Each structure stands twice: as C-alpha cells, then as structure tokens.
Amino acid sequence: MSRLKYTGILLVGAILFSCSNDDFVATTADNEIQAWLDTTGTVATRDDATGIYYYADSVNASGTQASPGVVAAIYYTLSDLDGNVIASHQRTNGDSLLFKVGASAVYPLGADFGVSLMRVGEIYTFILPPSQGYADLTSGAIDQDLIALLQIQLVAVHNEADLFAQEIVDIQQYIDDNLLDSLNLNPTDSTVFFLNNIAYKRRSAGVGNMPVAGDTIEVDYSGRFIDDTSFDTSEGFRWIFGSNEPRELLSGFEFAVSQMQTGERALFLVPSNEGYRESALVIPDFIDSDLVEDAIIPDYVTRVPPYQTLLFEITRVD
C-alpha cells in the first residue's frame, strides 16, 4: 500500500514537473474562463485549436462573411473578466478601425481569428486566453496573463483593391483642393501620375542626373497623411540607392527619389499599395510602443495606420 502511495505521488509529481509554464498558464486560464462562464451563466463556444471562447451578442445571418484577405472595419470594447473596461473605440470616437483579415495584421492575433467568424452587422464577444491575447505583456491597465474580454462589432468589410482605388480618388481630390496643378500658385510643373499611381509635384528644379544604383543619396524629408497630419520628418537621411542596405526602403519612397535631381524639392503622394499597405491595427493603441520594444510589431505601425496615403515633401540634398 505504501509503495502504491509513493508511486502515485511520484507519478503526479512527474506529470506536474513535465508541464511547461506555458501549459500551466493555459490550463489555469482555461479553468478561470470556465469558472467565469459558470458564475455569469454565459454560454460560449470554445475553439479547441486556439482556446478562444466566443458568443454572439448580435447576429446578422445575411451579412457578408469576413473571409481572409478582406479588410474588416470594426469597433471594439476591451475589458477584463471583472467587467473593467480597459479601452474602447466606438462610433462616437470616430471612424471604424481597419485591418486585413488573415494577414497577421492585428494585435492581439486572437482578434484575427475572431473576426474571421463574423458577418457584417454582427457583434461577438471573444474571451481571449493569454496565448491568444496579451501573453505576458504588462502595459497600462493590461496586466500580465490577462484574460481579455474583447467585444467586436463588424461594421463593414472592404476589398483591398477598392481601398486602393479610393486612395487614388482622394489623391486627385487633394491635388484639386490644394491647387497643385495651378502653375500660378505652385510653379515649375503640373502634377504627374506614374503607373504605380504615385503622384509627383515638383516644387523646385534641381541639377544633374537622376540617382542610379550605388549612388549615395542624402535627402531631407517630411511625411504627412492626406489630412496633413505629420507622421515623420528627417534631415540628412542617407543611404546607398538601390542597395537594400541595411534593409530595403519603402518602395514608394525610393521610387520618388529616383525621379529627383540634386537640389530638387518635390511633393510625392504615395498610395498605400506603394506604402505600408495594411500596416497593423493594435488593440488598444496605447500598447504599441511596448509591442515595438518587445519586437512584436514593426516601428512604422506606431506611425502609420492601415491603408494610409503618405505625402512626402522631399529635398534631395546630394
């Protein structure tokens, strides 16, 4: 009997010891979620692959499914299991937020899975375990191993091509509104559209040749969105043209400089298909710097939201 007892203790010990910390956290989170569902009397479906629980708050069977590749427009409310709201973005706060479904372009990634279950007009609540939510991130009201209650309202889905087309319309509208084609107000040249839909307005002429691969280029530039909100400025930015060192430049930016002579100053309107395209949506937005620090998202996500037309005022110094 005694031997049996010790064998049992050893077996249990071995099983516990063999579980990694991640397994332990996942198991604990799952137990907590189930306890919360029992307490609140909520009925939710569990996705076995991800461990995400979800339930529909509002159903729209005739809505368009948010399939991978489309761009979802959402509102959200993020809270913890105690009901404390951590962040929220609703219609009253502004336009819906965009992200490309199935492209790892939203944080937390559990939201990507969640929205792919939804139809336009529906509201779902997702209970995200740490592995699909915020893991060990601690930022603001988000604590380590948070079990997140994320309510998402899917208000629309768009084709990416439609968004790009709309940007071209917006660019033309910007040109018209700002009289960029007026040679009286903006001398030197009219605006030129290239095949990649980048618009080029030369502000002042330069001298010499266009850059070729291997040339060391230096520019001053400022970047802003089409609503004239600035997102970046830099002076004396240097690189070796066409070298991809240390990493390739934004295709639209390098293309823009390829059209410039030394000393030239120009405005380029770069649609997002030559810019940062879907970039990424971070829910909630105040954690983006922490995510950059943890190498979870690229830095540009903190500056450029999804599907933003970029305007670069560039002066080629050398």
Next chain:
Amino acid sequence: MLASIKRYGICAALILISIQGLTQDIYQKYDIYRNPLRVLLNKFSITATTGMTFTQYSHQLEGVYFYQNAQNQFIFSNTIENLGSSFSGYTDWLNDPQLGFETSLEDPFDVPFGYLGNPVGNPQLGDQTFLIDTDTTNFGFKGVSRGVPINLMVHYEFEDFRIGAGYSYELHYLREMAPTAYGGQVRNYQPNIKRTRYSRLYGMVGYKFYQFWSYDFVAELQVGRIRSGKQFNSGAISRGLYTNFGISIENNWSEYFRVIIRPSVDFKSYRISIPDGSTVSYKYPTFFIQAGISINIPEIPRSPMKSDHVQLKHVYTNPVTGKRMEVRGQPIHKRQNPKVGENHRKLWRYKRKNKRKLNPTKN
C-alpha cells in the same frame, strides 16, 4: 648561444649512445653482428597518434563598437568620434577582417524603410539592430570547434626522462560562437569558413613519473609553433609560441611496442589586427584526446629461418657465410624474452567457438 646549446646537446647525446655502446662488448667478443643503423634507430621511439580536438575560441571585444543589423555583424574602432547616421565596419574578425557594407543606424523597421508582410509577430522583427561600445561592458563571443589531429613524434629516452620533437597536422572544423552577453539580442557569430587546418612543429620534454604493471605515466610538455591554413589571414594575425601539457598513458606490450592514450591541453593565443587600427585578442586552448602507438625499431631482425621456433632472442649462424647474428623469435608487439605463458595467456583452444567452454585460465 643557440648554436652552442645545439653543439653541447649533440655531444651529450653521442656520449650517452657511446656509454650504451660499452655494454655491447659481448657482441665484439663473440663476433655477433648487429646492424649499427638499427642499433642507433632503436634508441628513438616513434609515436603516431590521432583522436579528437576540442578548441574553445573566446575573445573579449575591447576598443571597438560592435554593431549588428538584420544581415551582418560588424566591429570598428571606437576612436571614431562621430559615427554619423551611416558608417562601415569590419566583418570576419575571427580570421580575415573584411570591410563590410556601409550601413545605417536607422531602425530598419521604421519609416521610410520597407513594408513588412504579416507584421505582427514576424520573426524578422527579432533581427533587431544592436550597437554597443565594448569598452562599456564585457562583451565577446566564444564557441567550441572540433578537429581531427594526426601527430607524429620522435623522442629519445634516458632514465625516466625523454626529449624529442614532432609534427602535428589537424583538420579543424569551425563552428559558430555564442555571445558572452546580450544573448537575447545578439546573434551567434558565424565564421565565414567551415574548415581550416593547423600544423604544429614542436619540441618536447617528458618525465616518466609513475609505473603500474605494464603501464607508464609520462608527463610531457611541448612547446612549438603553430600555423593555420590560408583561411586565416597570416598578414593580419600574430601568434606566439604555443604550449601543450599532457599525460601520456602508455601500455607497454613489449620492449618495442606501446599503445598510448594521451589527453592533453594546448595553451595558445593570437591577435588579429583590424585595418582601422583596432585589434582583437583570441585565446583558443585546445583539449586533445588522442590514442595511438609508439614503437622502437628493433635493433635485431626476426630469425630468417622459417623452422626456427626459438622464442627468445638468440644467435643465428648463417649456414652459407658462417656469420653470426642476434635475432628475435617474437614479433615486435610481443615480449621478446617471454616467461612461460606471458605472451599467450589464453590458449587457442579456448578461443572463438570454444569460448564458452570450460576455461581453467578464468578461474
């Protein structure tokens, strides 16, 4: 000075050989022939070994900046006062420093650098840029590489001392080195070569400090020069002498034949100059485990007569010339003057298919 040491050394060696020669009067007295060249060669032991080497390369970077981006790792002198936003550094500082691409301190994932597909949790984000002044912290790389040495040594033995010289050739396989700090941010250093060779030419002294049955334990010290393959830029590298200390464990099968196991350690270092004036010092001690054989060429041949089954050394008279010569009755790996059963402890009738049968020698 060196010449006089050499001269006196040779004289001392000849005197020792001559003293040995005095004991050979019996051969003169009875006119027993022995080949003088064989007698001379017999005084020297020839040892051949091979095995494995484990070399730990380690260096601590000092006086340089270390910079890493997604593609490369560079070092360059930290005497440059103003880095600017772009600069060049040197790669391959293990063996052959090369000027790297001009690079930039800008964050490669920020505006205006390129778009990254599947951005959230993309593994490329882990390839962060990293810059450190190595004078502000202890930072370097270390890693263990392996090799296969082939060693040939000749030594002369007197009393329990031995003196000799040798040559060793090592096929050396380089492996990556891990950073000694910032392991989460800095990638391993990848040598630009997979393989090189090392050759060593050395002198050796040793002392037999312990004997146990047929085993000798000999402490040996080797000092010599080491050269690497052309994969190491000899123009940029300065190496000093290396020292090897080892214990040779020798099982004496016979007067002429020994089986050897020799664990040993090399202590050595080199300094490599970077074209911008900075230097990197390496320590690369090597642990050897080698096994092999050591022989003395017998001073007398085997008996030329096939029907001669005499087991001990004996005198053989050539029936044609009448010349008398001393010959052996045993191969070199057997005791030359064995006592009964000494060379054949296990009888043939108890070997192979009879192995499981009653064997009185086991009791």
